[in-house]
Amino acid sequence: MPAVTFDQVTVAVEQDDSPHPKVLLDAVTLRLDQSRVGVIGANGSGKSTLLRLVNGLVQPTSGTVAVDGDDTVRAVRHVRRNVGFVFTDPLSQLVMPTGREDVELSLRRSVKDAAGRRSQAEAALARFGLLKLADQSIYELSGGERQLMALAAVLAVDPKVLVLDEPSTLLDLRNRELLRRTLAGLDQQIIMSTHDLDLALEMDRVLVIEQGRVSFDGAPAEAVAAYRPWCLNGLDPAATDTP
């Protein structure tokens, strides 16, 4: 399994209304070498920032992130070949009018021959049972079909690591289950943020992120048990605002 390492990683952004930068991630040090790693946390806690660092979409303000020894800043192109990234909304990710065209786009760099590209794209789509939908407009697909199409486009180039940023958030129960089963059958190392605690329980290791820090790192059941009360804290009716 590839190892994703974070060494004292801090990400901070300038703020218009404050002289102090806003810290999105604070001195995070991790070594992720399990097959399935889950990341849970409240909205705005820093989950997406953590995941985007793995693919080089976000660069650390200080510290280093490496995938199998490749620095995500200095060797970003090489890292992106090895790290596939799936966004929450597949419509943000699918950049071609149909699924087949999008998968073929993924392959343009690695497969120069058009016929070879076509056959590889068909194989990638067939793997997820999407061949019958290959030529449909992406707007005509259901949310689940779109998410699987986005996944097929990313996996077509066979990355070693698959990073998914809340992939099930926009899906209904059936499509969520379909995605869960699909992910379970993949050989890649998976690092995934999610609000679906049942999905998090199926991981090998779960990180809980709170205000830019890793507040818990360990077994899924313990992570969920630690996260739930913290997350629900403050929902007591007595604590709510009154008009």
Place this chain on the structure above:
Amino acid sequence: MRGHGFLLANYVPGTSFLHRAPLAVKFLLVVASGLASFVIVDWRLSAAVLAALCGLFLAAGAGAKRLWGAVRPLVPVLLVVGIFQGWQLGAPTGARIVLNILVCIVAASLLTATTPVQQLLDGVVRLARPFERFGADPERFALTIGIMLRSIPYIAGTFADVRDSARARGLERNPRALVLPVFITSVAYARQTGEALAARGLGDAED
């Protein structure tokens, strides 16, 4: 988010003579149609060219519904242009201008309806190859065309969503409530697309 077929028809798989025709021939047809719109001065000739192109579109098996879908979004604009030009320059000239615009739209739709996008992109790469010596990356040219084809329906869909949202709030007559959200969403979409391309290592210079 809704997507809308807008101006250009999506590829329709098929085996018609137009599907099998070389890309260069179809591309020349589009260029010739564009040039014809400047050269033709008789509305009857424009109508004949348009009828011939529509005939080709239907012969390719792309269907009348798809043809209408490509033209429909432009109908209000064409009506305004036709009435204005007819009033200013006379009915025959107004009709010729409208028909010539339609000739260009149908010719371009003929190309996109009978050519897979990847084949189109390969053609763009070949066309842009001579510019490599000046530092241009042909793959980026192709990527730009591909993204353009995908973005037009997205932005049209955004406009429909924003219009519905404005209508629900009783703001359908407020231009700011229509234009500003579409503009902001389009900028956000451009950023997301850039991020999605970067995540897949697309758009980077060749190694």
